[in-house]
Amino acid sequence: MNSKKDVKEIVVCVTGASGAIYAKRLLEELKKDESVITSLVVSKMGISTIKYELNMDIHDFYKLADNVYNEDDFYAPIASGSHKFDSAVIVPCSMKSVSAVANGYADNLIARVCDICLKEHRKLVLITRETPLNAIHLENMTKLAKLGVVIMPPVPAFYSFPKTVDDIIYFTVGRILDNLRIKNNLVKRWGDE
Known part of the structure; x- marks a missing residue:
């Protein structure tokens, strides 16, 4: 068993x-790693999207995380910079959430967690979902990138010759894990045989 100091807490936020x-x-991949604790925040629209796209009961989705917090819970430990979570990811990240984070509008726990990452210089990864992008989207993402936020649209790579939709999904998940500094074998590395 890992000691408390060896465990990383990663906040996973889900928007609509x-x-x-x-x-x-x-979340399934992070659950396999004993050195990771996950704290989950799902927006109201995120709950709707999970039910619609995954045909999954939200309580079953919550079971994939170690801790679950309501998007309005500003008393959650992760709402404070004094709570030492390691990093956060919004997956998927709506342009509404990008705008809130880029402009310091922390009106829910997701935006507050991101605000903490910015002010405490912690790793923040946004899996941005929109196409095409307008100038406002690009300006907000540029502002965040200049602050060190990783902007990662889920763009598939075809050099790995994906055969299924899962292959495409796991490529992006592997790259997310790479950016969170979590070892994984989900990505076929360029140059690897």
Whole structure:
């Protein structure tokens, strides 16, 4: 068993953008790693998207995480910078959430967690979902990228010759894990045989 200091807490936030499968697969992979504790926040629209896209009961989805917090719970430990979570990811991340984070509008726990990442210089990864992008989207993402936020649209790579939709999903999940500094074998690395 790992000691408390060896355990990383990763906050996984889910918004209402399409792509709930990425969050599900990410949580499933993180659950396999004994050195990771997950704290989950799902927006109201995220709950609707999970039910619609995954045909999954939200309580079954919650079971994929170690801790679950309501998006309005500003008394959650992760709502404070004094709580030492390691990193956060919004997967999928709506443009509404990008705008809230880029403009410091922390009106829910998801935006507050991101605000903490920015002010405490913690890793923040946004799996942005929108196409095409307008100038406002690009300006908000540019502002965040300049602050060190990883902006990662779920773009598939075809050099790995994916054969199924799961292959495409796992490529993105593997890249998310790479950016969260979690070892994984989900990604066929360029140059690997």
